[in-house]
Amino acid sequence: xxxxxxxxxxxxxxxxxxxxxxxxxxxxxxxxxxxxxxxxxxxxxxxxxxxxxxxxxxxxxxxxxxxxxxxxxxxxxxxxxxxxxxxxxxxxxxxxxxxxxx
Amino acid sequence: xxxxxxxxxxxxxxxxxxxxxxxxxxxxxxxxxxxxxxxxxxxxxxxxxxxxxxxxxxxxxxxxxxxxxxxxxxxxxxxxxxxxxxxxxxxxxxxxxxxxxxxxxxxxxxxxxxxxxxxxxxxxxxxxxxxxxxxxxxxxxxxxxxxxxxxxxxxxxxxxxxxxxxxxxxxxxxxxx
Numbered sequence: 001x002x003x004x005x006x007x008x009x010x011x012x013x014x015x016x017x018x019x020x021x022x023x024x025x026x027x028x029x030x031x032x033x034x035x036x037x038x039x040x041x042x043x044x045x046x047x048x049x050x051x052x053x054x055x056x057x058x059x060x061x062x063x064x065x066x067x068x069x070x071x072x073x074x075x076x077x078x079x080x081x082x083x084x085x086x087x088x089x090x091x092x093x094x095x096x097x098x099x100x101x102x
Numbered sequence: 103x104x105x106x107x108x109x110x111x112x113x114x115x116x117x118x119x120x121x122x123x124x125x126x127x128x129x130x131x132x133x134x135x136x137x138x139x140x141x142x143x144x145x146x147x148x149x150x151x152x153x154x155x156x157x158x159x160x161x162x163x164x165x166x167x168x169x170x171x172x173x174x175x176x177x178x179x180x181x182x183x184x185x186x187x188x189x190x191x192x193x194x195x196x197x198x199x200x201x202x203x204x205x206x207x208x209x210x211x212x213x214x215x216x217x218x219x220x221x222x223x224x225x226x227x228x229x230x231x232x233x234x235x236x237x238x239x240x241x242x243x244x245x246x247x248x249x250x251x252x253x254x255x256x257x258x259x260x261x262x263x264x265x266x267x268x269x270x271x272x273x274x275x276x277x278x279x
Contacts, residue, residue, distance in 0.1 A: 002112040026202045035177065039145065042146065049161060052158065061246060065246070072268075
């Protein structure tokens with residue numbers, strides 16, 4: 001219990017991932033949904049780093065850098081879409097955009 | 103004191119893990135997105151500490167700079183721009199939120215059972231030693247730089263093009279019609 005191994009990090013990452021997925025599913029506000037997506041990205045990064053340490057090589061950390069870059073691009077584009085939605089509907093509630101019956 | 107020095111890694115892990123999970127729950131449940139963003143910042147910073155505990159020093163600082171700095175400023179800026187006070191939402195959660203929570207718990211149970219059941223060879227407590235082509239030892243950041251600019255040069259360049267595309271996309275989406 002007091003010896004921290006890779007599976008401790010994996011379980012923590014699973015918790016963060018599940019919290020993020022739940023946030024994506026339950027919230028109506030698009031800002032919070034985007035923040036939950038960031039939680040999911042972070043859970044994935046934690047996994048990559050835990051495995052990088054487990055195997056003693058750097059590939060996981062390199063992949064995490066790429067993942068962070070993709071997360072930054074995703075946040076920029078997602079918030080751009082949010083602003084477009086807000087300009088169109090004057091709200092950030094996701095169920096105000098239902099033209100495609102999603 | 104002896105206990106603290108002997109189990110410092112474990113204590114720090116549980117401390118930062120608990121902070122990260124509680125703050126993540128706040129992100130999901132807070133009514134005001136501004137409080138959610140602050141909770142998200144706390145999650146990012148405790149994850150950076152956890153990266154340090156796994157000897158990913160460079161990534162811990164990238165986490166603080168990119169997530170704690172850049173992405174967080176982006177979120178706060180947008181939250182202020184859309185003026186949350188005006189958006190008095192009557193309902194915070196979607197109508198079938200309990201079902202979604204059950205799905206999330208099932209996902210968590212599945213992942214946790216699989217992960218907790220995995221048996222790993224205990225990794226070395228010391229950080230792996232990296233050497234360059236001439237055999238001199240180097241630190242984490244230097245090793246990542248070598249790896250990034252030699253083995254992963256093409257993906258690195260592709261990511262820079264991707265960031266350019268994302269930037270143009272954000273500008274196009276965000277401009278006044």
